[in-house]
Amino acid sequence: MNVDPADGADGADRGDRADAGDTGQRSTEERIMEATFRALLEHGYCDLSIANIAEEFEMSKSSLYYHYDSKDDLLVAFLRFAAKRFEETTLSRPPSDPMADLEHLVEKLLPLEQRAEQREIQTVMSELRSQSVTNAAFREEFSDIDDLLVATIRDIVERGIEDGSFREVDSTRVAEHVVATLNGARAARATTNRETAPAAVRVSLASYLDTTLRGRR
Amino acid sequence: MNVDPADGADGADRGDRADAGDTGQRSTEERIMEATFRALLEHGYCDLSIANIAEEFEMSKSSLYYHYDSKDDLLVAFLRFAAKRFEETTLSRPPSDPMADLEHLVEKLLPLEQRAEQREIQTVMSELRSQSVTNAAFREEFSDIDDLLVATIRDIVERGIEDGSFREVDSTRVAEHVVATLNGARAARATTNRETAPAAVRVSLASYLDTTLRGRR
DNA sequence: GTCTATATTCTGATAGAC
DNA sequence: GTCTATCAGAATATAGAC
Numbered sequence: 267m268n269v270d271p272a273d274g275a276d277g278a279d280r281g282d283r284a285d286a287g288d289t290g291q292r293s294t295e296e297r298i299m300e301a302t303f304r305a306l307l308e309h310g311y312c313d314l315s316i317a318n319i320a321e322e323f324e325m326s327k328s329s330l331y332y333h334y335d336s337k338d339d340l341l342v343a344f345l346r347f348a349a350k351r352f353e354e355t356t357l358s359r360p361p362s363d364p365m366a367d368l369e370h371l372v373e374k375l376l377p378l379e380q381r382a383e384q385r386e387i388q389t390v391m392s393e394l395r396s397q398s399v400t401n402a403a404f405r406e407e408f409s410d411i412d413d414l415l416v417a418t419i420r421d422i423v424e425r426g427i428e429d430g431s432f433r434e435v436d437s438t439r440v441a442e443h444v445v446a447t448l449n450g451a452r453a454a455r456a457t458t459n460r461e462t463a464p465a466a467v468r469v470s471l472a473s474y475l476d477t478t479l480r481g482r483r
Numbered sequence: 484m485n486v487d488p489a490d491g492a493d494g495a496d497r498g499d500r501a502d503a504g505d506t507g508q509r510s511t512e513e514r515i516m517e518a519t520f521r522a523l524l525e526h527g528y529c530d531l532s533i534a535n536i537a538e539e540f541e542m543s544k545s546s547l548y549y550h551y552d553s554k555d556d557l558l559v560a561f562l563r564f565a566a567k568r569f570e571e572t573t574l575s576r577p578p579s580d581p582m583a584d585l586e587h588l589v590e591k592l593l594p595l596e597q598r599a600e601q602r603e604i605q606t607v608m609s610e611l612r613s614q615s616v617t618n619a620a621f622r623e624e625f626s627d628i629d630d631l632l633v634a635t636i637r638d639i640v641e642r643g644i645e646d647g648s649f650r651e652v653d654s655t656r657v658a659e660h661v662v663a664t665l666n667g668a669r670a671a672r673a674t675t676n677r678e679t680a681p682a683a684v685r686v687s688l689a690s691y692l693d694t695t696l697r698g699r700r
Numbered sequence: 701g702t703c704t705a706t707a708t709t710c711t712g713a714t715a716g717a718c
Numbered sequence: 719g720t721c722t723a724t725c726a727g728a729a730t731a732t733a734g735a736c
Contacts, residue, residue, distance in 0.1 A: 309617075310614075311613075312614075315728080317729080325703090326704080327731090328702075328703070329702055331730090331732080332701060333701090336731080392613065393613065396612070397527075398673075398675065399606060399609055399610055400526075400610075405675060405676060412680070416680075438683065439686060440687065443688065446665075446680070447660065447667055448667065449666075449670055449671065450662070450663035450666035453666055453667065454663060456615075456616055457612050457615035458622060458629050459626045460626055460629055463663070467659055467663045470657065470659060470660035474695075478691075532710080533711080534711080543722080544713085545713085545715095545720075545722085546720055546721080548713065548714080549719060549720075554712065
C-alpha cells in the first residue's frame with residue numbers, strides 16, 4: 267500500500283501530468299477522488315465498491331485499476347484527499363485577536379448551521395475515522411489530524427497568553443479539552459438524532475473558554 | 484428488521500426457553516451474541532460476515548439462520564446486546580456524594596488504565612456507532628445511549644444543586660458538555676495513537692467540573 | 701487510457717437430510 | 719436444531735483488444 271505523501275496519485279500513476287491545476291482541466295485522479303467522495307456519501311464505507319465508484323466516475327471499473335493498484339491503494343489516496351479538503355475548509359486564516367480566532371475555529375468545526383458541502387465532508391470524515399479502529403494507515407492519518415487541531419488551538423492560546431489577554435493556563439491541556447469536546451459534538455451530529463446537542467455544547471464551550479482563559483464568570 | 488426491545492432474540496426465535504439465565508446454561512442466542520462480539524473484534528464491522536461469526540460460534544452458518552432471519556436481523560439484535568453490556572459496565576451504582584458520583588462516572592467512561600474487557604467493549608461500540616451514519620436503526624440506538632448518558636449526568640448535577648454542594652448551573656448544558664468531551668476522548672482512544680490525550684482530558688475535565696460546579700479555581 | 705470479457709473468491713441465504 | 723450441499727449474485731482483480 268502506498269502512503270507516501272509526496273506521491274499525489276499512487277504507484278500505478280504513469281507520471282504524465284506531474285502537476286495539474288495550472289490548466290482548468292481536472293486530472294483523472296482528481297475526478298476519481300471526487301467520484302469516490304460521492305460514492306462514499308451514497309453507499310457508506312462498508313458498501314463502497316469499485317463498481318460504485320466507477321458508476322460515479324462514469325467510466326469502467328478496470329479504468330480505476332489503471333490509476334490505482336488496488337482498492338486499498340485508492341482508499342488510502344482518498345483518505346489523504348479528504349483530509350486535505352477537511353483541513354482547507356476548516357483551518358488556516360490570517361491571525362487576528364486570539365479569542366476571535368478561537369471562536370472562529372469553533373464555528374468552523376462545529377457550525378450552528380451547516381452548509382451542505384460542509385455536512386458532506388464531515389459525514390465522509392466520520393465514516394473514514396471509524397476505519398481507524400482496524401486500519402493502521404487510517405489511524406496514522408487521524409492521529410495527525412487531531413495533532414494538527416490541538417497544535418492550532420494551543421498556538422492561539424499561547425499567543426493570547428503572550429499578549430496578556432489570556433491567563434497563564436496549561437495551553438496543551440486546554441487545547442486537548444477543546445478538541446475532545448468538538449470531536450464529541452461532531453460525532454453526535456454525525457451519528458445521532460440529538461439535534462440540540464451541538465448548540466448546547468457551543469454555548470458551554472464559549473463559557474468554558476471565557477472562564478478558563480479570561481477568568482470571567 | 485426486528486427492533487422490538489421486548490423480543491429478546493428475533494422473529495425467528497421459536498419461543499422455547501423464554502427466560503434463560505435461571506439455569507447455568509447460556510442460551511444459543513447468547514452464545515451467538517458472544518461469537519459476534521469476538522468476530523467483530525477480530526475482523527471489524529465492514530469485514531464481518533456470517534461465516535466469521537459461525538467460525539467463532541463453532542457451528543455452521545445455516546444454524547445462525549435458524550435463530551435469525553437475516554444478517555441485518557442478527558446485527559440489530561447484537562447492537563441491543565452490546566448497548567446493554569456497555570450500560571451495565573459503565574452506568575448504575577448506588578448514589579452517594581454528587582461530586583464523587585461524577586468522578587466515578589468519568590472514571591468508568593474514560594478510565595486512566597483500561598482493562599482488556601473494557602477496551603474491547605469500547606472498541607466494539609466505536610465500530611457500531613460509526614454505522615449510525617448510514618443506518619437508521621443504529622442511529623436510534625446511539626441517540627438513546629447519549630440521551631441516557633446526558634440524563635444520568637444531569638440528574639447528578641441537579642442533586643448537587645439541591646443539596647447545596649453545587650452552584651446553580653444549567654445542568655443540561657453541563658451534562659451535554661461532559662458527554663461530548665468524554666465521547667470525543669473515547670473516540671480519540673479508539674481511532675488514534677494519541678495516547679496522552681485521554682489523561683489530559685481527564686485532568687482538564689476535573690478542573691472544569693470543579694470550576695463550574697463549585698466555583699473554585 | 702479506456703474498454704469488454706472473464707477468472708476467482710466470497711457473500712448472504714436456502715433446501716433438505718438427519 | 720444442526721448439518722452438508724448448493725444457489726445466485728457481487729466482490730476484487732486481470733487479460734487482452736482497441
